[in-house]
Amino acid sequence: MTSTYETLRERLQVAFDALEMGADPVLRTSERGDYQANGVMALAKRLSRPPREVAATIIESLDLADVATVEVAGPGFLNLTVTTEFLDRQLGELAADERLGVATAPNPKRVVIDYSAPNVAKEMHVGHLRSTVIGDALARIYRFAGHHVIARNHVGDWGTPFGMLIEHLVDLGEQAAASTLSIGDLDGFYREARSKFDSSDAFKGRSRARVVALQGGDPETLRLWHVLVNQSITYFSEVYDKLDVTLSAEDVVGESYYNHLLESVVEDLRAAGLLVESEGALCVFPEGFQNRDGEPLPLIVRKSDGGYGYAASDLAAIRDRVGTLHAQEMLYVVGVPQAQHLEMVFAVARQADWLPDSVRCEHVTFGNVLGPDHKMFKTRSGETVKLVALIDEAIERAFVILDDRGTDLDGDAKYLLAEQIARAAIKYADLSTERQHDYVFDLERMIAFEGDTGPYLQYAHARVRSIFRRAATPFVPGDAHFALAAPAERSLALGLLAMPEAFTSALASLQPHRLCTYLFDLAQRFTSFYDTCPVLASEGALREERLALCDLTARALELGLSVLGIDAPPQM
């Protein structure tokens, strides 16, 4: 179906084109009418004609009779009020459309989304929250748009620390180490290894030898390394389950995967004439990057000791993703401190012809999670906050809230609901703010049922559903007519019809928060409607109409939330 906005835009475009081909009508939603077109003033300026006269000309040729009424206001705004007949038709189509008007991409793409990226043998902490949650929401949004998403979890599973980690594993014994790694204190494992490395020369020596063995492909060393990696992947999966994140073990393609490609990366760069040796390291100097002394800044592909840095594996990953996976678009959901590094990697990949201009490649940045003191979120004692601890605390709070309101659920059902609420609180708080901004983590506020929160949206959804549970006769979708006599009905209808634009906007800008804003607005429109328009108590056609509006609202909330990775429980 063609959305309401799109219908209006198309009609306006014809009229604007008649005066100047391609002139933008600048169509927006409005508080004065339903929509307003602001493009007249700019066009009038270009034509050197009085704006109101241009507006009159446009209205004359505007074919909107079956859609909306128009009037000129102020200096030349076109205020559009959609007709009830048109709304009725649109809602009828919406009701019959499982996608609620959201179109699928005309040209589905293969999209690689790189997100989460925790480190093997280390605990996941708040630092991984945003990449994981935002990345997963984008993956779901892209999938719903009809794209083929290839999720990549670029875990840190290689490098010099693995020498000491493996030696520590050997010291502990594999059985003991395995249980530590899976159940308990991952950071403790890492810290112990580190402190032995720092305090014991013997251990340091063994660790270094172990790194060499690892890089040399020694089978026993690789076996031990696999123990570490597999334990970690199991642990990651548990965290992803807790968060309801779609990443699976198959999406884990860590740094180690690119090892066998690094040499050829270097060779290709050399062959392309991009490689420069500087202070013993093999570098590429992409244009436009300077160090603090104003000298060209290198991307170090191979270190002076012969080892490869992460630039090399990032380059190999691009070459692999474009060359082998045939990615047509790549998103890196990675913290903003990596901005320069990634820019350089992308620049080099372009120079090396691994990254054609036709492939959109974007660094999707995000701000920091701050504590109540507005500094980087840490525990009271100054340690990083573990993701699992964060989720568990949210679940406990959800429990308390459920008890307070006297839930009739208990046991597993109650726990499941508490989990759903906790996840909604954490994810929605993260997704509903502009991605690049820092935000203050305040569990109390996030999990509240009032305000712009995940649980509020879930609650709104549950309330709609409850209407259908109470209805004596089952609701039959499809035969409703929408008279929209009450203002709250009309407002809700307009909200329901605006889903496609909200979705498209979130997708195009890689900003899930635009969808959040939309859903919150829709929920508010619904509660106003709910307050003033009795549903079950009304009769006949009016009852059918209101039930149909409720049905659409429930579906819209559920769809919107699901695409953000948030559950919409039918009852709370």
Next chain:
RNA sequence: GCGGCUGUAGCUCAGCGGAUAGAGCAUCGGUCUUCGGAACCGAGUGUCGGGGGUUCAAAUCCCUCCAGCCGCACCA
């Protein structure tokens, strides 16, 4: 020093070229014998960090200054 990000109501945040700058929370006042009151309606508050400029129109674009955060060659 260079580069990037940020600075909007008491608090948390939207808005990023259009008509009097919005929401949530908090505050105050109403509604309602409530299809789940964890509701709805209404009210107040802002040199949109400061200053210049571009434009018919600037919180939004450009320049500059101030404040804060982050990066700037071998750890990923």
